[in-house]
Amino acid sequence: MDIPTNGRIYDLEQPRYFGAPIYPSHAPGYFYTLHRHHERGMGEARTSASGFMYTTEHSGTHIDALCHQAEDLYLYGGREVDASVQTSFGFTELGAETIAPLVTRGVLLDVARHRGVDHIGPGNPIKQNELEAAAQRQGVSVGEGDVVLVRTGNGALWQDPAVYLQAGGMNGDASSWIASRGVRAVGADNMAWDEMGIVDPELHVTLPGHVILLVRHGIYIIENLFLEELARDQCYEFTFICLPLKLKGATGSPVRPVAIAQGG
């Protein structure tokens, strides 16, 4: 597969600013202040402005590293969590710096469209059969090494944090089905991929997709994507590019993924 550089580039990142939606455990999320200012009296005609940001790696559009989740205190690959792998400054294995650049085939499954709704709210999680039906209706398949993006439609609600946090998401069997396809990463336009607050009946955990994908299968999760333009253009297959920052030991990275449409 070739990427035509004249293909349209879809920007899948939500804008970053203080006050954007944030998962409660990660509040206050992201904050930026300018401190060096352009001003008179600096001794030469050129002046420089710069700032500092204080942010969790899980603010805004971001990718989860494999060390982000554990099951019974085991990480992906059977690594037990102890003081040699989990330190106060981050993880010595499976941190964000171990995520290779993602440049691969991407597939969008537009479940909101499949359901005929603007956006999927809570209370009716997305199931395996809906993913399969959406793929079939769209005429796309999900294959090994792909990145699969699922649209709930909630990306359009980013400006309203309270509403955005009330989004629907995947249930456990949806994550299991995707994992079985051998994908490299998944993503969605909601806060946590999984539907928040629901305990999986089999795994007895909340956010079961985080266990299934990250811990059991080593599949990355990308959250808070903006998929509205891609969906509007019914662009269901594309080259997906996501370049996580190599934050040593961090449990994820803010990212700006893009989808490049197959050239026209």
Added chain:
Amino acid sequence: MDIPTNGRIYDLEQPRYFGAPIYPSHAPGYFYTLHRHHERGMGEARTSASGFMYTTEHSGTHIDALCHQAEDLYLYGGREVDASVQTSFGFTELGAETIAPLVTRGVLLDVARHRGVDHIGPGNPIKQNELEAAAQRQGVSVGEGDVVLVRTGNGALWQDPAVYLQAGGMNGDASSWIASRGVRAVGADNMAWDEMGIVDPELHVTLPGHVILLVRHGIYIIENLFLEELARDQCYEFTFICLPLKLKGATGSPVRPVAIAQGG
């Protein structure tokens, strides 16, 4: 031009950690702490770890937004700096969020190799004619819309901050020549593109490239690139991809640029 997705992907980002080289004005640069830990007693088998980072947008491998620099208190495009454009929380124009994804032809000019040295130290800045000679010797041209990366060889010294900061860089006429080619962005494997500490004889400013490129021509600058593998493989033309985070109002963004070699 097509990008073969089976082309080799070169990772051009230096790793991020506290203690990495940092321009003195931007110290302490980058700092990350884990705070949510995997541990027993969390009520379910699944546990979550996460942290916070405190960082300037100019730490590590990063791109400068146009608002980062001013000349006589004017930004690119003739926008005068005042309280409506420069705020304590960042800029209302020309901030990092206005940088489009860069997916374009990239060219590497290996000036260290041209000089026959491992790395270029301070005291002998890189000049226009060296860039032209390196391009000619390599058989590449620099054209409109390209991203031009210049190798000084200092990227190999990232682990030694004191040495890394003693790198050579461009002089003013080198930046002027590149600007005249109509490129979209430039980058180098040193701290500041320009050679630090030298006053340009014409512009009477330090870091003249920052005025020439950012303020006068609207050309982005990428700093602290890792170009060693690209140079080793003599990969002088490639698809260059850089996806800056949309940090609203910030004067730049950390990035993980990649070069994708033309498929073999």
Added chain:
Amino acid sequence: MDIPTNGRIYDLEQPRYFGAPIYPSHAPGYFYTLHRHHERGMGEARTSASGFMYTTEHSGTHIDALCHQAEDLYLYGGREVDASVQTSFGFTELGAETIAPLVTRGVLLDVARHRGVDHIGPGNPIKQNELEAAAQRQGVSVGEGDVVLVRTGNGALWQDPAVYLQAGGMNGDASSWIASRGVRAVGADNMAWDEMGIVDPELHVTLPGHVILLVRHGIYIIENLFLEELARDQCYEFTFICLPLKLKGATGSPVRPVAIAQGG
């Protein structure tokens, strides 16, 4: 005046935590994360836990340094604001580190009690004559070198940020009268001493007390005090102790003031 160390110590600081009331310009205020944890596997029986806080110096109970405010770009003492006094890392003069420890006579003026209300809401700012009347009714005078604390009763509402921010405060003539008494510092149990959002008819500025006290008279302002216990005990004269941190160049400091009652 002697301070009996067996006198009751009143703690005048509100507790500090993320989510406490904060002046909108200073959001997100205060945030603390633990990162070094007590855990097994650290190599010895002793373990150490510690964290990092990210906070404005104006969060919670705090004192304003003189550099915090300017009038027509002049600081207290006639110092014009320029790049030599105001830097990106703080002020080279009049910063928090220049505030001497405050150990002096303190006076409480309980205006809420004087008005016969639990707490003073917005819309009816506290005036000079109320301060004088409260002092007279309480049988206390305000003298040179004193610290004067004014109770609005809003300190009891700290747990409810939205309500807390709707507090009443001083008007300009109240601040002028206090300044004329030659006090060293003032304080109140509200967010900004002044009533927020009102333009002074004479000075044509918001928060006129900030100009009158800090800029014109060099009198410090302490905000977000907890005065409920002091008022309940009708303790109107006491030894006031406040020890600002010597944060070089900062525009204020978080503090934990105490009042020590005259021994019984």
Added chain:
Amino acid sequence: MDIPTNGRIYDLEQPRYFGAPIYPSHAPGYFYTLHRHHERGMGEARTSASGFMYTTEHSGTHIDALCHQAEDLYLYGGREVDASVQTSFGFTELGAETIAPLVTRGVLLDVARHRGVDHIGPGNPIKQNELEAAAQRQGVSVGEGDVVLVRTGNGALWQDPAVYLQAGGMNGDASSWIASRGVRAVGADNMAWDEMGIVDPELHVTLPGHVILLVRHGIYIIENLFLEELARDQCYEFTFICLPLKLKGATGSPVRPVAIAQGG
């Protein structure tokens, strides 16, 4: 005992700035940036400047809360460390907010003077008998409820972090003796009270005083004091005042302790 308010006030806090000495585990220590600046164009004559600090609670002159240390994963009072007491946002018990204001008799033991040296370097930790001998020579006793400050002379070296970190400190029996006197808190003019890097022969831990004082006896430790002026004036008894910030759940607090001399 009465505190004469006209007694001399000794300021025992070192100044706070980025680059000050910091215990390696706590780097980068303290960092402050101004972001709101006095500038033209703000709409009224009054302008406001303010900033943000990023700091560990263990930077500069600070007091350790009881939750800071554990022995075999037990805190002071026999509280076992588990997820209910130790959280990612701090401790639910024994945090800095539980430290009452310290207003009590203080005693200075000038061991540097006793040894006849300017400052005590590493390699010869301060022992019980030296503390007793210094007290005897000075004619002071250490009693229940006191705060005991020990001078090593290293406070004069604050400007030189590399040298400052090479200070001497207490050994285990010195801490045990002080603990046996029933004091409320101890302090010293070095980084860690204890001499860093030495394993106690009995407790088999580094920094044994941290176990003996904090964990076993509930006695607070104050570090990085400035004791030079107090020592120069041979002021060995005084009223000691230290007002820790009520940082909920934090493992300590920056403080500005003062000593008030008995009036002349």
